[in-house]
Amino acid sequence: MCTLIKIRQGLEILERHLEPDDYQYLNAEHDIIYAGDKPAPDSEDGCKLAELGWLWEEEYGCWSVFV
Numbered sequence: 001m002c003t004l005i006k007i008r009q010g011l012e013i014l015e016r017h018l019e020p021d022d023y024q025y026l027n028a029e030h031d032i033i034y035a036g037d038k039p040a041p042d043s044e045d046g047c048k049l050a051e052l053g054w055l056w057e058e059e060y061g062c063w064s065v066f067v
Contacts, residue, residue: 002053002065010054010065011035013045025062034064 002010014036027034034057039045041056050056054065 002067006052007033007065007067010049010052010063013039013049013052014063017045028067031067032064033067034060034062037062 017036017038025035039049041050046056049063052065054063056062057064
């Protein structure tokens with residue numbers, strides 16, 4: 001389970017990658033939050049997301065975190 005601080009920090013990273021006209025989604029199902037298709041998993045921000053407990057979902061092409 002991820003802490004509120006790590007979830008917030010991850011969402012802030014994802015927000016930095018938004019373009020003004022991007023359709024950006026946020027979805028929560030069961031005990032998982034799905035958000036953002038950027039940054040790439042192998043980028044600096046992608047590595048930081050992984051350190052915060054976020055996972056790259058290959059199947060959906062987005063980041064996720066367990067809550």
